[in-house]
Each structure stands twice: as structure tokens, then as C-alpha cells.
Amino acid sequence: EPRxxxxxxxxxxxxxxxxxxxxxxxxxxxxLGLAYSYLDEPRKAIDxxxxxxxxxxxxxxxxxxxxxxxxxxxxxxxxGKFQRAIExxxxxxQISPEIGDxxxxxxxxxxxxxxxxxxxxFQRAIExxxxxxxxxxxxxYLLLEGNQLFNMSLALQALGKGKKAIPLxxxxxxxxxxxxxxxAEAVRKELAEWGA
Numbered sequence: 001e002p003r004x005x006x007x008x009x010x011x012x013x014x015x016x017x018x019x020x021x022x023x024x025x026x027x028x029x030x031x032l033g034l035a036y037s038y039l040d041e042p043r044k045a046i047d048x049x050x051x052x053x054x055x056x057x058x059x060x061x062x063x064x065x066x067x068x069x070x071x072x073x074x075x076x077x078x079x080g081k082f083q084r085a086i087e088x089x090x091x092x093x094q095i096s097p098e099i100g101d102x103x104x105x106x107x108x109x110x111x112x113x114x115x116x117x118x119x120x121x122f123q124r125a126i127e128x129x130x131x132x133x134x135x136x137x138x139x140x141y142l143l144l145e146g147n148q149l150f151n152m153s154l155a156l157q158a159l160g161k162g163k164k165a166i167p168l169x170x171x172x173x174x175x176x177x178x179x180x181x182x183x184a185e186a187v188r189k190e191l192a193e194w195g196a
Contacts, residue, residue: 002035002036002038002039003035003039005031005035006032006035006036009028009031009032009035010032012024012028013025013028013029022055023055023059023061023064025055026055026056026059026061026064027052027064029048029049029051029052029055030048030049030052030067030071032048033045033046033047033049033052033071033075034071036048037071037074037075037078040078042075042078042079045075046072046075046076049068049071049072049075050068050072052064052068053068053069053072056068062095062099063101065095066092066095066096066099066101067092067104069088069089069091069092069095070088070089070092070107070108070111072085073085073086073087073088073111073115074111076088077111077115077118080118082115082116082118082119083115083119085111085115086115086116089108089111089112089115090112092104092108093105093108093109093112102135102139103139103141105135106132106135106136106139106141106144107132107144109128109131109132109135110128110132110147110148110151112128113125113126113127113128113129113148113151113152113155114151116128117154117155117158120158122155122158122159123155123159125151126152126155126156129151129152129155130148130152132144132147132148133145133148133149133152136148142178142179143175143179143181145175146172146175146179146181149168149169149171149172150168150169150172150183150186150187150190152165152168153165153166153168153169153172153190154190156168157194162194166191166194166196169187169190169191169196170191170196172187173187173188173191
């Protein structure tokens with residue numbers, strides 16, 4: 001219920017400003033960005049993420065900074081502005097190792113791969129998917145692993161390497177079925193189109 005969440009975040013934001021709590025203010029602004037992103041209102045989401053990012057940098061909150069950068073990348077990807085998204089993902093990736101956040105590091109690498117996939121730079125996309133896949137296996141994050149396998153299969157298929165793509169897609173499907181992910185249906189559909 002993002003609209004309801006917005007109401008509470010706005011109240012918390014008001015309190016944070018009354019109490020001059022910059023960390024809470026930045027967090028509330030970032031959460032408002034996320035809520036508007038869920039509502040598919042990218043311009044509002046960007047505005048709140050940028051405000052939160054400015055505060056994160058002002059108070060040296062590297063985790064909030066990384067989160068805002070990554071989420072700005074997501075919003076710009078949804079807008080089809082993949083070059084802009086890449087800039088934000090790369091900035092987020094400079095911070096992830098510093099704060100020891102392997103999970104988001106893997107996510108940003110995967111998202112970079114997706115951006116390059118949409119730009120038609122399939123080999124570059126695969127390089128990012130492979131790095132994200134390595135992290136997903138290291139931290140035993142099955143959803144991230146399944147996503148990278150499937151995305152890599154799409155890039156390989158686009159390169160005309162169907163024989164390599166199909167086993168990866170099947171591995172992704174097995175993971176999605178194991179964890180009960182709704183993404184399994186998309187993989188089944190692709191495999192059917194590929195005649196596998």
C-alpha cells in the first residue's frame with residue numbers, strides 16, 4: 001500500500017525536520033522515493049532520491065548514498081535512459097565493497113548487465129552477469145543466482161549462442177521453481193520460444 005506508506009513517511013519526515021535529525025530525514029526521503037517508484041511515478045521518485053542523496057553525502061552516510069544511487073539507476077532504467085542508469089549503478093558499485101554489502105553489490109552488477117543488454121552490448125552484459133552470478137553463489141542468494149543465469153541466457157541467445165543459452169535458462173528455471181518465484185513462467189515462455 002504505497003499511498004498509505006507515503007502518508008507515514010511524510011509524517012516521519014516532518015518530525016525529522018522538527019528535530020533536525022538529518023539521518024532520519026534522508027532515510028524518509030529515500031523511502032518516499034521508493035514508494036513513488038512503486039507507484040510508477042518516476043519523476044517524484046527521482047526528486048526524493050536526489051534529496052536523500054544530497055543529505056547522505058552531507059552527513060557521510062555511505063549506505064544511504066549507495067542505496068539512493070542504485071535506486072536512481074533503477075528509475076532511469078525504467079525510463080529507458082540506460083546510459084544514465086549505468087552512471088548511477090557504477091557510483092553505487094564504488095561504495096558497495098566499502099560497506100561490505102555483497103547482496104546489493106550483486107544486484108547493481110546484475111542491473112548494469114541488464115542496462116547493457118538493452119543497449120545491445122551483449123558481451124559486456126554477460127561480463128556483469130558473470131560477476132553478479134559469482135557473488136550470488138558466494139552469499140548463497142538463490143534469487144539473484146537465478147536472475148543472472150536467466151539474464152545471461154538472454155544475452156547469449158541474442159548473440160546467436162542458443163546451445164549455451166538453453167542450459168543456463170534451464171538452471172534458472174530450476175532455481176525459480178525451487179524458491180517458488182513467479183519468474184519461472186517467463187523462463188518457461190522463453191524456453192518454449194527457443195524450442196527447448
